[in-house]
Amino acid sequence: MTKFFATCPKGLEYLLKDELIAIGAGDVREALAGVAFTGSIETAYRACLWSRMASRILLPLAEFDAADPDQLYAGIQDIDWSEHLAPHGTLAVDANTAMSKLTHSQFIALKTKDAIVDQYRAATGSRPDVDPEEPDLRINVRVRRDRATLSIDLSGLPLHRRNWREEQGEAPLKENLAAAMLVRAQWPRIYAEGGALVDPMCGSGTLLIEGALMAADVAPGLRRDYYGFLGWARHDYSLWRSIYDEAKARADEGLRNLRPVFFGSDSDPHMVQTTKRNAQNAGVAGFFHLDRRDAIHVEPPPETPLGLVITNPPYGERLGDRAELPALYRDLGQALKDRFAGWRAAVLAGDDELGRALRLSPDKRYVLFNGALETPLLTFALRARDEAPREAKPLSDGAQMLKNRLDKNVRHLRKRLGREGITCWRAYDQDLPEYAAAIDVYEDWLHIQEYKAPLDVPVDVARIRMREIVRVAGEVLEIPRDRIAVKTRERGKGGSKYGQFDQKGEFIEVHEGGLKFLINPTDYLDTGLFLDHRLVRAKIRELAAGKHFLNLFAYTGTASVYAAAGDARDTTTVDLSGTYLDWASRNLDLNGYNGARHRLVQEDALTFLEKRSMQYGLIYVDPPTFSNSKKADDFDVQRDHVKLLLACNERLLPDGVIVFSNNFRRFQLDRAALEPHFQIEDWSAPSIPFDFSRRHNIHGCWLLRKPYVNPWKT
Secondary structure (H helix, E strand, C coil), rough: CCEEEEEECCCCHHHHHHHHHHHHHHEEEECCCEEEEEEEEHHHHHHHHCCCCEEEEEEEEEEEEECHHHHHHHHHHCCCCCHHCCCEEEEEEEEEECCCCCCCCHHHHHHHHHHHHHHHHHCCCCEEECCCCCCHHHHHEECCCCEEEEEEEEECCCCCCCCCCCCCCCCCCCCCHHHHHHHHHHHHHHCCCEEEEECCCCCCCCHHHHHHHCCCCCCCCCCCCCCCCCCCCCHHHHHHHHHHHHHHHHHHHHHCCCCCCCEEEEEEEHHHHHHHHHHHHHHCEEEEEEEEEHHHHHHCEEEEEEEEECCCCCHCCCHHHHHHHHHHHHHHHHHHHHHHCEEEEEEEECCCCHHHHHCCCCCCEEEECCCEEEEEEEEEEECCCCCCCCCCCCCCCHHHHHHHHHHHHHHHHHHHHHHCCCCEEEEEEEECCCCCCEEEEEECCEEECCCCCCCCCCHHHHHHHHHHHHHHHHHHHCCCCCHHEEEEEEEECCEEECCCCCCCCCEEEEECCEEEEEECCCCCCCCCCCHHHHHHHHHHHHHHCCCCEEEEEECCCCCHHHHHHHHCCCCEECCCCCHHHHHHHHHHHHHCCCCCEEEEEEEEEHEEEEEEEECCEEEEECCCCCEECCCCCEEEEHHHHHHHHHHHHHHHHEEEEEEEECCCCCCCCCCCHHCCEEEEECHHHCCCCCCHHHHCCHHHHHHHHCCCCCCCCC
């Protein structure tokens, strides 16, 4: 089996993973903005032809060190390019770089091209030409942390280009993003059940055309006449022809049976005509009903009780003044509520503020990226007019006590939270022993984590109480159920353990201290932002000015973002997990901190300290209580903290500071072993935020400095 990598816009990874599995790919693993998989060349051909979500299909050839131009050149030359491209062929190189000494992508592309043509010139006396548009071989070079990955781009051009688009509107929606919207909005199921598709702001028709091609089983790449593998020396023409012919037969059959249930409108007559021409190019115009009208006048087709209204409204430049947009969203939401009872709806809102202006309660919220812009996709089940909301059952006596306590907590905290601009906070922490959970607010999300219940509490009673916690928290904090992430424990062999979490890949942007962070409320035990360390992070920002900053056991890099915001000279972020380092990279990028000044290192913390000679003015150490990773020696914070802190001391400048924290409730700092080497300030009490005052021992924090040496003392 050959390894491949499919790239996609952020937010589409899990959909792409499911799609590749359906195509027949093996060992499918999602990554940031892409999915790795294995298969034969037939699998890759099918992915190029059939993937609605992917941007490119890459065939990795080599991975090698590329810390300087010579290493890059040598790594490219180690590949026998005659196996991939004829001497008279054409080539193009795409390159990108991140967190590396080679910082210019155009230079990397040029150096790669030079290494290839030099190899041909030395062997044959001639060289391939460069064709940036449709080369015989398109090469992709990605340099990350001084390692290069070199791949052949089998797609040649981005796969979202389906080759039916004549022209686009002022705010174009890429075809793979449109396909993701349709899948998230359940369009395949709705069409199978006899439903229609309506877009009241159709623009150039992308959503309608993608919906029609999806319903007709037309391969998204069927109309493309160029792929990157067509000029590749290893291209199997007969295999590709058989795959293409099979797709053509399926499309012919699907279009014969396609129902004319696609309805589009736009206030701009030019866009209505554009949609018509694009639909003609795609071969589906005969199934469309198009007219000119404002979105607020949209109506369901006659005698069509079931369907999907899906649209990508403007969220900025297209209407000029953003102040006009909430009214547009409000009117659209009212039209959906009044006229489309029993239907589903999906709206790609510009941001959460515009989404709330719809005044509809979404059943799902997905984060998608329209180019670089993060946009929430909101989906709705529009209630039938005669469908009254279900009357809630009365709360039990215990649940009413919980509600009273949570109401009191919220009233007590809200004024100070507003005064200090805090939007992520703890609302409840096992205040009532019977309701053993922590409730954290992340702006318009709730994260509820169950504590271990006593063994004498029956499992069914614990589950009922947990359901009551979720209901009460949603009511008091006015958060819908679909934005409440719940982490529950299940009893099994060996005692209590956490159950299987969702794997949705949904990242939510939240704010703290004037900075932006991505959290994932559903997929992991923790969200990515430890709320009890809010003041510790603020302390790091206060201490960071002008210092080289080192963040060990960095998790999602939130402390590195704070240090950068505090004008640190540079930051180094160290963690053993590639997943967390990618997350940290996204947090840094989100706040505009990238480039050579902000290094990310995937390594064990102790190994890093032993191997490096760099000195730092500020070191943050927040180790786990225990760690038994296969990639490093076992770690126990009580047993090993002295060794760890002395190793940090070797890397600490004379006037530097170590900020050491951990969440082991029974932790005891070994002062006898550390005081000969440090001035120690116990900063635990000042580091506990006011919303955690009920659990004063949630973490410990110490500031460690080298002992003062009097230069005049002899």
